[in-house]
Every structure is written in C-alpha cells, then in structure tokens.
Amino acid sequence: MSTLRVQAPSAARPPxxxxxxxxxxxxxxxxxxxxxxxxxxIVFFAIFAPLISPQNPYDLAQIDVMDxxxxxxxxxxxxxxxxxxTDDQGRDMLSAIFYGLRISxxxxxxxxxxxxxxxxxxxxxAAYVGGRFEALVMRIVDIQLSFPAIxxxxxxxxxxxxxxxxxxxxxxxxxxxxxxxTVRSAALVEKRKEYIEAARCLALPPSHIVFRHLLPNCxxxxxVVATVQVAAAIALEATLSFLGLGLPITEPSLGLLIxxxxxxxxSGKYWISxxxxxxxxxTIVSIxxxxxxxxxVLNPRLQR
Amino acid sequence: xLVFIIRRSLQSVVVLLAMSLIVFVGVYAIGNxxxxxINPQADQIDRERAIAALGLDRPLWEQYLVFLQGALGGxxxxxxxxxxxALRLILEKMPATLxxxxxxxxxxxxxxxxxGLWAGLKPNALSGRAIMAGSILGFSLPTFWVGLMLIMVFxxxxxxxxxxxxxxxxxxxGVPVSFLTVDGLRHLLMPATNLALFNLALLxxxxxxxxxxxxxxxxVKFARAKGLSNRRVIGVHVLRNILIPVVTVIGLQFxxxxxxxxxxxxxxxxxxxxxLLIDSINLLDRPVIVAYLLVIVTFFILINLAVDILYSAxxxxxxxxxxxx
Amino acid sequence: MDRLLxxxxxxxxxxxxxxxxxxxxxxSFTLERGEVLGLVGESGSxxxxxxxxxxxxxxxxxxxxxxxxxxxxxxxxxxxxxxxxSLRGNRVAMIFQDPMMxxxxxxxxxxxxxxxxxxxxxxxxxxxxxxxxxALARVGIPSPDERLRAYPxxxxxxxxxxxxIAIALLNKPDxxxxxxxxxxxxVTIQGQxxxxxxxxxxxxxxxxxxxxxxxxxVAGLADRVxxxxxxxxxxxxxxxQVLNAPAHxxxxxxxxxxxxxxxxxxxxxxxxxxxxxxLDLAPGCAFRERCSRADAACAIAPAMDxxxxxxxxxxxxxxxxxxxx
Numbered sequence: 001m002s003t004l005r006v007q008a009p010s011a012a013r014p015p016x017x018x019x020x021x022x023x024x025x026x027x028x029x030x031x032x033x034x035x036x037x038x039x040x041x042i043v044f045f046a047i048f049a050p051l052i053s054p055q056n057p058y059d060l061a062q063i064d065v066m067d068x069x070x071x072x073x074x075x076x077x078x079x080x081x082x083x084x085x086t087d088d089q090g091r092d093m094l095s096a097i098f099y100g101l102r103i104s105x106x107x108x109x110x111x112x113x114x115x116x117x118x119x120x121x122x123x124x125x126a127a128y129v130g131g132r133f134e135a136l137v138m139r140i141v142d143i144q145l146s147f148p149a150i151x152x153x154x155x156x157x158x159x160x161x162x163x164x165x166x167x168x169x170x171x172x173x174x175x176x177x178x179x180x181x182t183v184r185s186a187a188l189v190e191k192r193k194e195y196i197e198a199a200r201c202l203a204l205p206p207s208h209i210v211f212r213h214l215l216p217n218c219x220x221x222x223x224v225v226a227t228v229q230v231a232a233a234i235a236l237e238a239t240l241s242f243l244g245l246g247l248p249i250t251e252p253s254l255g256l257l258i259x260x261x262x263x264x265x266x267s268g269k270y271w272i273s274x275x276x277x278x279x280x281x282x283t284i285v286s287i288x289x290x291x292x293x294x295x296x297v298l299n300p301r302l303q304r
Numbered sequence: 305x306l307v308f309i310i311r312r313s314l315q316s317v318v319v320l321l322a323m324s325l326i327v328f329v330g331v332y333a334i335g336n337x338x339x340x341x342i343n344p345q346a347d348q349i350d351r352e353r354a355i356a357a358l359g360l361d362r363p364l365w366e367q368y369l370v371f372l373q374g375a376l377g378g379x380x381x382x383x384x385x386x387x388x389x390a391l392r393l394i395l396e397k398m399p400a401t402l403x404x405x406x407x408x409x410x411x412x413x414x415x416x417x418x419x420g421l422w423a424g425l426k427p428n429a430l431s432g433r434a435i436m437a438g439s440i441l442g443f444s445l446p447t448f449w450v451g452l453m454l455i456m457v458f459x460x461x462x463x464x465x466x467x468x469x470x471x472x473x474x475x476x477x478g479v480p481v482s483f484l485t486v487d488g489l490r491h492l493l494m495p496a497t498n499l500a501l502f503n504l505a506l507l508x509x510x511x512x513x514x515x516x517x518x519x520x521x522x523x524v525k526f527a528r529a530k531g532l533s534n535r536r537v538i539g540v541h542v543l544r545n546i547l548i549p550v551v552t553v554i555g556l557q558f559x560x561x562x563x564x565x566x567x568x569x570x571x572x573x574x575x576x577x578x579x580l581l582i583d584s585i586n587l588l589d590r591p592v593i594v595a596y597l598l599v600i601v602t603f604f605i606l607i608n609l610a611v612d613i614l615y616s617a618x619x620x621x622x623x624x625x626x627x628x629x
Numbered sequence: 630m631d632r633l634l635x636x637x638x639x640x641x642x643x644x645x646x647x648x649x650x651x652x653x654x655x656x657s658f659t660l661e662r663g664e665v666l667g668l669v670g671e672s673g674s675x676x677x678x679x680x681x682x683x684x685x686x687x688x689x690x691x692x693x694x695x696x697x698x699x700x701x702x703x704x705x706x707x708x709x710x711x712x713x714x715s716l717r718g719n720r721v722a723m724i725f726q727d728p729m730m731x732x733x734x735x736x737x738x739x740x741x742x743x744x745x746x747x748x749x750x751x752x753x754x755x756x757x758x759x760x761x762x763x764a765l766a767r768v769g770i771p772s773p774d775e776r777l778r779a780y781p782x783x784x785x786x787x788x789x790x791x792x793x794i795a796i797a798l799l800n801k802p803d804x805x806x807x808x809x810x811x812x813x814x815x816v817t818i819q820g821q822x823x824x825x826x827x828x829x830x831x832x833x834x835x836x837x838x839x840x841x842x843x844x845x846x847v848a849g850l851a852d853r854v855x856x857x858x859x860x861x862x863x864x865x866x867x868x869x870q871v872l873n874a875p876a877h878x879x880x881x882x883x884x885x886x887x888x889x890x891x892x893x894x895x896x897x898x899x900x901x902x903x904x905x906x907x908l909d910l911a912p913g914c915a916f917r918e919r920c921s922r923a924d925a926a927c928a929i930a931p932a933m934d935x936x937x938x939x940x941x942x943x944x945x946x947x948x949x950x951x952x953x954x
Binding site for chain 2: 684686688714715716717718721722723725728730731732733734735736744746748749780782793796
Binding site: 278 | 455608
C-alpha cells in the first residue's frame with residue numbers, strides 16, 4: 001500500500017501491558033464509555049431487582065387488579081407512585097421491568113456462555129485436527145449460518161415445544177456456529193505460523209499447542225463476537241416471547257411484557273409496551289456500543 | 305461458466321435432500337408423528353385409519369421415501385384447521401409476503417447505499433458520524449418493538465396510516481398485488497419500512513466500510529493520478545468494487561427478510577406466510593408448519609445458488625479462475 | 630526559458646495522532662525538459678511523498694505546509710483542485726510501484742485507458758480506443774486488441790507495468806514521475822522495463838523523475854541524482870559525480886554496501902544503526918547517529934551547500950567527503 005506507515009515512537013513512553021492499553025484505548029471514546037456505563041447500570045438493576053423494585057410484581061399479594069392500566073405517575077394506594085404506570089393486572093411497570101431485565105439478561109448470558117463453550121471446542125478441534133473432520137464441521141456451520149436465526153429458532157420451538165430450557169437450547173443451537181467459525185478462522189491463522197510446526201516437531205502434546213498457542217490468538221475476535229451475540233440473543237428471545245413462543249408466563253422477560261401491552265396500544269395505553277421496549281432498547285444499544293469499540297480496540301490492523 | 309452453474313446446482317440439490325431429511329427426522333422421528341400429522345381431535349378409529357393411510361406403521365426409511373414422493377408432488381398433507389392442502393395454503397399467502405419483502409429490500413437499497421457511500425466518503429463529518437450512529441440504532445432496535453412504536457405514532461397518535469392488514473389488491477399477471485393501489489401503498493408503508501430497518505442499517509455499514517477501504521486502495525490514487533474527476537473515481541472505480549460484496553449481501557439477506565417477515569406480519573397482521581406460520585404453531589396445525597419449512601428451505605437454497613452465480617458474474621477474477629479450474 | 634520543474638523548499642508534513650511526521654522537509658531541485666532525475670533513498674526517506682506532492686495527491690492527514698512547485702512556470706501549490714486535476718495525467722503523469730494494485734481489478738483495461746484520454750480530451754470513443762491500442766503496441770505488448778478487452782489479473786506483472794507506462798504516456802505529458810516501478814518485478818523484467826522507459830523518454834522528450842532505492846537502477850538511467858535521507862536531500866549532482874565521487878557520508882555508505890563493490894571474503898560493509906523514525910527526529914543532522922564523521926558541529930542541521938562552480942552539485946553536510954574548490 002502506498003499510504004504512509006507511521007512508526008509509533010518506540011522509546012518515548014514506558015511499555016504498557018496489553019490489557020492496560022486496551023482499557024485506555026477503550027475509554028478514549030466517550031460514546032463507548034457512555035455505553036459501558038449504561039450497561040453497568042442495567043446489569044446492576046437486573047441483579048438487584050428484588051432489592052430495588054418498589055413492588056414484587058409476581059407476588060399476588062402485592063398487586064390489585066383494580067390498579068390496572070393506570071398511566072405513568074399515578075399514585076399507589078400506599079402513598080408511593082407508579083412511576084411508569086401499571087399493566088392490565090395492576091403490576092407496577094417499573095418493578096416488572098427490573099424483573100424482566102433480570103430474566104432477559106440471564107437467558108441471554110446463559111445461552112451465550114453455553115454456545116461459546118461449544119463453539120470454541122468445535123472450532124478449535126476443527127482447526128487443529130483438520131482434514132475431513134474440519135471440512136464436515138465447517139460445512140455444518142456454513143449451512144446453519146446461511147439460514148436466519150429466527151427461522152431456526154421457530155423450527156426448534158415447533159419441534160421441541162415451549163419452555164425456558166427449550167428456548168435456551170434453541171438460542172445455543174443458533175449461536176454456536178458463529179463462535180465455531182470465528183474460532184476456527186483465528187486458530188487457522190495461528191496454526192499456519194511456523195512456530196506451531198516447530199512445536200509439533202518437538203512432539204509437544206496437542207493440548208499444549210491448542211491451549212497455549214491457538215486459544216489465546218482466538219480470544220480477541222471471540223470477545224467481540226460474544227458481546228454482539230449477547231445482544232442478539234437477548235433480542236431474539238424477546239422476539240420469540242413477543243410471538244408467544246418464547247419463555248413461559250412464569251418467567252416474564254421484557255419480550256413478554258411488550259407482548260402483554262400490544263393489545264392496549266390501539267386504545268392509547270402505550271406505556272405497557274413502551275417502557276419495557278425502551279429498557280430492551282437501552283440494553284441492546286449499550287451492548288452494541290461496547291462491542292463496536294471493543295472491535296476497534298482489539299483489531300490488530302488498526303493498531304499502527 | 306456453465307460448468308460452474310451445473311456444479312452449484314448439483315450441490316444445491318444435495319443440500320435440499322439433506323434438509324428434507326432433517327425436517328423429516330425432526331418431524332417423524334423426534335416429534336411424535338402421530339400427533340403431528342393427525343388431527344388431535346380425531347377419534348380412535350380415524351386415528352388408526354390415518355396411521356395406516358400415512359404409513360406410520362412402516363419402517364422409517366420407507367416412510368421417508370413416501371414423504372419424499374409426496375413432497376415432490378406437492379403433497380404435504382392437509383391443514384387441520386383449514387381442511388385444504390397445506391401447500392396450497394402457503395402458496396396463496398406467498399405473494400403478500402414476497403410483496404412485503406421486495407418493498408422492504410427496495411427501501412433498504414435505495415436509502416442504504418447512498419447513505420453508506422456518503423458516510424464512507426466523509427467519515428469525520430457530522431453527517432457521516434450521524435449516519436453511523438443511526439445505523440447502530442437500526443441494528444439494535446428489535447424489529448417488533450419498532451413496529452409497535454410505528455403503529456403508536458402513525459396510527460394511534462397521528463392517524464395517518466392504517467395499523468394492520470393489507471390494502472386493496474389488483475391482479476398483476478394473475479398474482480394479487482397491493483402496491484398498485486393507493487390504499488395498498490398506505491397499508492404497505494409501515495410494515496415494509498419496519499422490515500427494512502435491519503437491512504438498511506446493515507447496508508449502510510457495509511457500504512461505508514467498503515467505501516472507506518476502497519478509498520485507501522492504490523487504484524483510487526492511480527485513478528486520481530490520471531486526472532479523472534472525483535465523480536468518476538467514486539462512481540465507477542469505487543462503486544464497482546464495493547458493489548460486489550454489497551450485492552451478494554443483498555441477495556443473501558433477501559432470504560432472511562422473508563424469514564423476518566414472520567415478525568412484521570404478526571405485528572401488523574399482514575396476511576402472509578409468516579403470519580400463517582405463527583398461527584399454525586399456536587394452533588398446532590402441523591402439516592402447514594412442515595410445508596412452510598420445506599418451502600422456505602427451498603427458497604433459501606435457490607437464493608444461495610442465484611447469489612453464487614451473480615457473484616461470479618460480477619467479479620471477473622472469480623469467473624476466470626472457475627473457467628480454468 | 631522556464632525550467633520544466635522547479636521545486637523549492639518543499640515541506641510536506643503529516644499531522645497524525647502520534648505527532649507530526651515531517652515526511653518531506655525542505656526539498657529543492659530542478660528539472661529540465663527531457664532530463665532524467667533519479668531520486669534515491671531508503672523507505673521512509675520521503676522520496677515517494679515528494680512525488681505525490683508534485684502530483685497534488687498527498688492524502689490527509691498530510692499536506693504541503695510550505696514551499697513552491699513550479700511546472701513550466703505555473704505554481705502548482707496555488708492551483709485549485711480542478712486546475713490541478715486537469716494537469717494530472719495530462720501534463721504530468723505518475724507510475725506506481727505495484728501494478729496489480731494500481732489497476733482496478735474489476736474494470737477492463739480498455740476502459741481504464743480510454744477514461745484517461747476522455748478526462749482530458751474531447752475525442753470519440755473509437756479514436757480513444759485507437760490511441761490506447763497504439764500506446765499498448767508502443768510499450769511492446771503483443772496482440773493489443775485482445776489485451777484491451779482483458780482484465781488486469783490476466784496480465785503478468787511486467788505486462789501490467791507496461792500498461793501503466795502506456796497509460797502514463799497516453800496524453801503525451803511533459804513529466805512522468807515513476808515511483809519505484811520496477812521494485813515489484815523480477816530482475817530480468819526490471820531490465821527490460823528500464824530499457825523501454827529510457828527509450829520512450831528519449832523518443833518523446835519526456836522528463837522523468839525516477840524514484841528508487843536501488844542505486845544500480847539510477848546508474849544506468851539517470852542524468853542527475855538526488856539522494857534523500859529523513860525527508861531532506863543530502864546530496865545532488867550529475868550521476869557520474871554522485872556515484873563516482875560521493876560527497877555525503879550516507880551516499881558513500883550506500884555505495885559501499887553494494888555487494889559487488891566489496892572484496893570477496895571481506896566483511897560486507899554496512900551503515901550502522903537504523904533509519905530514524907520521522908516522528909522523533911532530533912534537531913541537527915538526521916544522519917548524525919550513524920555517521921563516522923559526526924561531531925558536535927552536527928548538532929546544528931546543515932544547510933544545502935552548493936558548489937559555486939556548478940550550482941547543480943550540492944551536499945548537505947558539515948564534513949563532506951569532497952570539498953568544493
């Protein structure tokens with residue numbers, strides 16, 4: 001390329017650890033910092049939902065159907081305020097959203113972690129073993145990735161039936177392929193380097209090669225993909241719940257809350273769908289902002 | 305080139321067969337085929353008759369062949385709810401979905417490529433950054449929620465557009481289409497825009513990164529060194545290069561548009577295949593589900609094939625290596 | 630009569646996040662019509678940027694901060710973009726290093742040639758094609774008609790470079806800037822291309838600025854030589870003067886490190902140290918760290934010292950190897 005390559009001044013600053021540098025580069029972008037802050041806030045709400053909610057919306061003793069469909073800002077019987085209004089059963093929307101965040105995030109995170117482990121194992125194995133095995137695994141990955149997630153999810157739900165475990169299974173089945181593909185590409189790049197051949201010649205055990213060499217090289221792209229995928233998983237679960245095919249009513253995620261409010265939309269009681277939607281939106285946007293910045297920061301090509 | 309097409313077609317047939325096997329296994333082996341294919345309301349005598357008729361007491365591989373035979377003939381069984389051929393039901397609803405998908409893709413292309421090009425050419429200007437920020441929103445906003453918000457604003461608050469259903473249709477070459485009527489367009493606008501959002505964001509980002517990378521290439525510098533006008537450098541040199549990946553993405557995304565239409569059709573009560581699928585899942589009308597799956601899978605495979613061929617037609621490097629290889 | 634090219638005090642700096650890179654720092658040279666000037670230096674010496682500065686192709690974050698570039702009396706740095714564009718590819722053309730990347734891979738060769746003609750001349754498509762064909766024949770490409778309809782990747786490296794040369798010659802420019810055009814080619818092809826270019830330049834009377842890191846190329850081709858180091862010209866003169874009686878220690882070092890100049894069995898001579906980073910340039914002579922003749926006086930940057938008897942001969946050094954009498 002004819003563009004000018006600028007050598008970073010070598011001895012100008014004391015050397016930083018890579019982690020430090022990543023953290024510095026990450027927070028250099030104010031938008032990403034904002035996204036990260038927002039995400040921390042959301043996670044905090046989700047984890048401490050029972051402690052900070054004004055009301056436990058799923059404790060039947062605490063709700064009164066006479067309080068149903070009140071607009072935001074209406075007073076409660078005990079002198080408090082329904083800050084975001086109530087739904088048709090009289091549940092405080094704010095509390096319902098906190099609890100819903102909890103479930104949405106938990107399902108999203110759990111499925112991502114599981115899919116990551118499976119995809120990582122498959123991708124590393126494929127890259128290391130190579131040959132027919134690799135070709136087979138990647139073929140499966142390719143075919144699966146050529147179909148849209150929602151379709152696969154619907155097929156699986158239709159076949160397996162509904163329920164939390166089934167939803168997580170569906171999400172994991174959809175996601176593992178992304179991780180497998182990312183991991184395998186990164187591992188292949190590393191595998192082609194000569195020191196791997198040298199390590200093999202030295203008869204180092206495969207586990208050593210895989211874990212000490214191939215795995216660390218896959219981590220940066222994997223982190224980026226995983227972050228994006230958490231957001232995608234949350235969005236997909238919300239969509240499924242909205243369609244009535246996701247989590248059961250006993251575990252009301254944000255998607256279900258939105259679905260609940262759908263019927264009241266046309267009569268002007270927008271808050272039952274609107275506020276859970278905002279919560280969902282903020283969650284996904286903050287994760288995507290963080291993922292975007294992570295991608296830029298961890299991209300070796302942009303390092304010079 | 306011909307060899308390429310034939311080879312890819314054969315591959316597609318293989319994949320299609322594999323998918324039919326998977327669907328078959330999923331329905332007949334994993335799920336309980338008796339529940340899936342026989343109306344749960346049927347009484348015992350009817351059930352036994354149906355079991356015999358459907359050959360569910362035969363060995364699995366024989367069932368698969370029967371299934372395959374039926375599938376090739378277009379027979380996927382009869383809908384429990386509507387008592388007509390499942391396939392016929394799907395084909396009736398297909399034009400509505402295709403209309404929605406095409407319109408959405410059109411919106412995404414017409415808006416996405418110019419905006420992405422602009423953002424790629426002026427990455428540091430306020431407009432460029434605003435476009436990119438907007439595209440993140442397009443990705444992040446869950447489609448169904450945007451649909452709800454659109455209804456809330458344009459139907460409930462402003463009362464400009466109808467909130468559900470499809471408008472008046474007109475027959476075009478024997479197929480009912482609604483975009484030729486004003487009423488049809490009014491009904492089409494919101495769902496199509498809703499469906500277009502994700503792809504719009506995708507195209508903006510893709511075009512922008514393509515343009516950004518292309519501008520760093522030597523051939524752009526060389527084109528400028530020849531004294532070509534900026535319009536020609538961008539419009540011909542840069543655009544031709546980024547169109548290749550963009551066109552392939554558009555093609556591949558079209559399939560996912562049809563799948564995503566499921567959600568949009570539910571939100572806007574648009575009478576297409578997607579809504580049919582959701583209703584069928586809720587009503588446990590399983591023959592329709594099976595038929596939909598196989599139709600969609602076929603669709604996908606055809607689209608992938610078309611995109612591969614299109615890609616090789618657009619990129620001369622691929623075309624020629626295929627001819628030699 | 631005006632000189633063809635008069636560069637005076639050119640400074641092109643890049644304003645990056647890490648600091649200011651003074652890629653070209655006070656460069657001055659002249660060129661007569663039909664003359665061949667060799668611009669020699671290592672990677673990072675600023676020679677390519679000098680070429681881009683003349684063409685007006687310096688991309689942000691770089692720009693010309695000071696100096697004048699006069700082509701046939703016209704001040705190039707003062708021209709507006711449109712005026713500069715009409716000169717590029719017309720009065721002054723450029724050949725780049727890697728022909729694969731400078732030709733657009735998705736456009737046919739005839740398109741890439743005729744557009745250079747159409748940008749500056751109002752001719753019919755047929756006439757432009759005719760000129761393109763002639764140009765290809767002139768640079769020694771067989772069966773030009775077929776070749777015109779081909780794509781760049783169907784050519785070998787040497788042929789592609791010939792195409793690039795043909796494009797440069799299309800509008801009969803007064804000056805061609807060649808940026809390491811043979812570096813990416815095989816040695817045997819290098820020789821051919823060098824010969825062709827030399828012949829063509831003599832035939833058409835086109836002046837050449839040949840940018841290279843390879844002294845042997847310059848030896849056979851150039852009339853005069855400018856040696857660049859860290860963004861400055863450290864020595865200039867006729868080829869014979871510079872190569873046979875180098876005045877600057879750096880030039881001497883370059884000549885010494887050519888293997889064929891060394892005695893067999895003796896240790897190869899090298900210039901110790903590394904090229905400095907242009908970001909952190911210490912004040913004073915940039916070659917100081919690596920020079921065996923350096924002393925305290927070199928802490929002050931030397932100015933270009935011209936030989937009063939021959940103003941084209943000059944050296945930028947406090948302790949030159951040759952003194953002007």
